[in-house]
Amino acid sequence: MSGKDCGNHGTKRKKVIRRLCSACLVFVILVLFVILLVWLILRPTKPQFTLQDVTVYQFNVTSPNYLTSSIQVTIQSRNPNDRIGIYYDKLDIYATYRDQQITLPTLLLHQAYEDHKDINVWSPFIYGNSVPIAPYLAASLNQDQSSSYILIHVKVYGKLRWKVGTWVSGHYRINVNCPAFIRFGNPASGYTVSAGIKYQLSQPCSTDI
Structure with a gap:
């Protein structure tokens, strides 16, 4: 050749x-x-979350700067889409005060599917035992004590997937932020909340994906 x-x-x-x-x-x-x-x-629309209520069983600050809390929250999710389903994969929930985490992450769900226009409701407990808080928060707590209110944020984070027919997307990060006002009892008694107080909120949450 x-x-x-x-x-x-x-x-x-x-x-x-x-x-x-x-x-x-x-x-x-x-x-x-x-x-x-x-x-x-x-045109997929982000899921909608609502913080329906918060029940405070314990919220005590002890010297020098430790916070112990036990809170039950009721949170609702809704899929507003007509043709798109949502898979939630391992959502965790926790609480923060002025951007500092004050409870341990609690597993909200391992996996769940939310069909078109479906609604799910969960009521997890979130808690923290003698969680150290930053010293600069002392001044903020003093202000909250005088006003008898404290603003915490209940946050949910995890992953989701979109489902259209038989097609399922890859994972997307989801971050949910729900503000919640908690009222103190007598300001003279310090940073305490009486056990078992339930606060009806129906507070819409912000959702980032």
Whole structure:
């Protein structure tokens, strides 16, 4: 076989490989375009969360700067989409005070599916035993004591997936922030909340994905 024949054979093989690569690339682009088109048509809306109520069993600050709390919250999630389902994967819930976490993360759910327009309600306990708080929060706590109110934030974080027909998306991070006002008893008694006080809130939460 001549060198010229070998050169032609190699050139033909390269052309075939290029065509296969081009065909694969076009196929991938078409699939991505279809997914994008379906996504734009369906226009997925973020799930809606509402903090319905908060029951405080313990919320005590002890010297020097330790906070012990035991709180039960009722939180509702709603899927507002008409054609898109939502898979929640391992959601955790905890509470913060002025951006400092004051309770341990509690598992809200391991996995759950929320169909179109569905609503789910959970009532987990969140707690922290002698959690050290930053010294600069002492001044803030003094202000809250004088006003007899404290603002905490109940936060949910985890992952979700969108479901359209049989297609399921990859994971997306979800962060939910629910503000909650808690009222103190007698300000002269210090930073304490009487056990078992239930606060009806129906407070909408902000959701970031």
